[in-house]
Amino acid sequence: MLPLTDRAVRASFVNCTKGETQRLAVPRDLADQPWPDLDFYGWRDPSARDRGYLVAPRDTGLVGVALRVAAHTGHLRRGMCSLCLTTHPGDGVSLMTARKSTRRDDSVGIYICGDLACPLHVRGKLTTGKRLKESLTTDEQLARMTSNLSAFLDRVTA
């Protein structure tokens, strides 16, 4: 994807109020992100570990979603990300929920790599997770990840 600026990131959020968008923690090292290897950009708030964010380019423009990271219940041994199908031991996969629009009472959840770095796991740039051996090419696996993400974003914005 194309490199993002702080301004573009903040302007992309579909489920935050204006105040939340101004306050949310956008990484300062945007210029150093591996943009050519990213199909979407996700990060955790280093000072509020229950918050995660992802921003994805869509046909209609950039769509950013703020996520709440559910606390782990402790008995999850290994989880699989529902976007990129990488498995991680322990709490490497998290249940994250996105509020629909700015209404607090309605949200949708997804099991996703806790580091929100799915594109890097699929490309083999990160090896902290385990990838299934499958006959699909990397491009096909990326297409599947993008389509899974698209389905989730459709649910958030529905």
Ligand SMILES: [Zn+2]
């Ligand atoms: Zn993933």
